[in-house]
Amino acid sequence: MLRVLYGCVLRAHPRYFRERFAAEMQSIFDHTESKFAAAGLLADALLSLARQWTLRPQYWEEPSLAATADGAPFFYTLGTSKPRTAALASGAFLSVLVLNGVCWTMGYAWNHPRFMDIRPGYGPSGRVPESKLISRPVHRSPVVAEPPLQSDQGRVLLVFKSPVRAATSPANPVKSPPQVPTASAAPTAEAYSPTSPAEASWPPRAWQSYVGRYVSNSAGSEKVNITIEGERLHLEVVGKFRSALVPLPKPQLLACSAGDCQVAFSTNASGTVDRIEIHHGGREIRAFRVQGAVF
Amino acid sequence: MRENFNTYLPLSPATLHILLSLADDELHGYAIMQEVQRQSEGKYKLGPGTLYDNLQKMIDRRLVEELGQRPGDDDPRRRYYRLSSLGRGVLAAEITRLDGVVREGKMRLQAKPRRA
Numbered sequence A: 001m002l003r004v005l006y007g008c009v010l011r012a013h014p015r016y017f018r019e020r021f022a023a024e025m026q027s028i029f030d031h032t033e034s035k036f037a038a039a040g041l042l043a044d045a046l047l048s049l050a051r052q053w054t055l056r057p058q059y060w061e062e063p064s065l066a067a068t069a070d071g072a073p074f075f076y077t078l079g080t081s082k083p084r085t086a087a088l089a090s091g092a093f094l095s096v097l098v099l100n101g102v103c104w105t106m107g108y109a110w111n112h113p114r115f116m117d118i119r120p121g122y123g124p125s126g127r128v129p130e131s132k133l134i135s136r137p138v139h140r141s142p143v144v145a146e147p148p149l150q151s152d153q154g155r156v157l158l159v160f161k162s163p164v165r166a167a168t169s170p171a172n173p174v175k176s177p178p179q180v181p182t183a184s185a186a187p188t189a190e191a192y193s194p195t196s197p198a199e200a201s202w203p204p205r206a207w208q209s210y211v212g213r214y215v216s217n218s219a220g221s222e223k224v225n226i227t228i229e230g231e232r233l234h235l236e237v238v239g240k241f242r243s244a245l246v247p248l249p250k251p252q253l254l255a256c257s258a259g260d261c262q263v264a265f266s267t268n269a270s271g272t273v274d275r276i277e278i279h280h281g282g283r284e285i286r287a288f289r290v291q292g293a294v295f
Numbered sequence B: 001m002r003e004n005f006n007t008y009l010p011l012s013p014a015t016l017h018i019l020l021s022l023a024d025d026e027l028h029g030y031a032i033m034q035e036v037q038r039q040s041e042g043k044y045k046l047g048p049g050t051l052y053d054n055l056q057k058m059i060d061r062r063l064v065e066e067l068g069q070r071p072g073d074d075d076p077r078r079r080y081y082r083l084s085s086l087g088r089g090v091l092a093a094e095i096t097r098l099d100g101v102v103r104e105g106k107m108r109l110q111a112k113p114r115r116a
Helices: A002-011 A015-029 A035-055 A085-111 A204-208 B013-022 B029-039 B048-060 B085-111
Strands: A211-216 A223-230 A232-237 A240-249 A253-256 A261-267 A271-279 A283-290 B062-070 B080-083
Touching: A002 A015, A015 A035, A015 B029, A015 B048, A035 B048, A085 B029, A223 A271, A223 A283, A232 A271, A232 A283, A240 A261, B013 B029, B013 B048, B013 B062, B013 B080, B013 B085, B029 B048, B048 B080, B080 B085
Parallel strands: none
Antiparallel strands: A211 A223, A211 A283, A223 A232, A232 A240, A240 A253, A253 A261, A261 A271, A271 A283, B062 B080
């Protein structure tokens, strides 16, 4: 009974004092031999209880830092395992920042693509020196490079060699190839040696086959005159424009000396030039040759 | 820097007796109570409440160090304590002070004989 009472008095002590010394005090009580001594210890415990709750408020709670026997401090976890609100807010802001950075980088890369030359021997910066190539270059027989085609306002004209004259031209002037004449009627590319990619010298006799007048069958009914003046062919679209023609390396293909204009002649089955195609200012004029003098 | 032991003086009787009992050896609480009773020849008895109240203050003031439990002890609830270097210095200072008090007292008592 006394032991139970003593235990109750010990439990009534402040928590910090109780955690530290209650077990030892109980141990001392258990070693008492007489009930008289036990009663004395009970009275002492009651006195201690009053003293701790009235005179020792600084020991009601454990101090912020306690020390071990060798002076090393005890560390207690005062906070909870829940993260601080400020830490959560900072982490959220940082996460949004990183995510926006990644999305912006992806968007920038999508809008600013970089094309790489995947040809053998070429890298991101262009031609790679042979000394830096890992693999040996393949030596192939040299291929004669074809002269570049003149373009009409950036468009590329495709030239198809065919002995048969094309019946009609496609709607898209960019893709319509000018007809190449037969070897007997008109000069071919092999018969001439162009002095420059932009201009070739044709024999004057070849020009004569182009001289004449041409009439288009479109709604405008343009009239075209091809004449020789001096040593050059001249083109005149009646009422529109006039220009000298510069022969190109490709047969039957000429360019205007001034302005953005390109002229292609076509022959019939007998090899006679009977049609002209003029690409000028984004327009295309197709005209057929008519007999008689110029307009 | 030398600790000024005089700031801890004078010691209370309970503190003095506890420091005296720990001067020779490391003791647990019950042993301290028994040593104090032996030193005072039964004239001064410490109860557990008084003992641990003073031990709490002395530990807080770093006069006594708590060693904890000893393995192999018959009662695992016992915890041992020992005198710290500061506590030893404070005890020595208190003994010196008390020695001076005793000397002064003897001198005065011998100088003035009792009147009949």
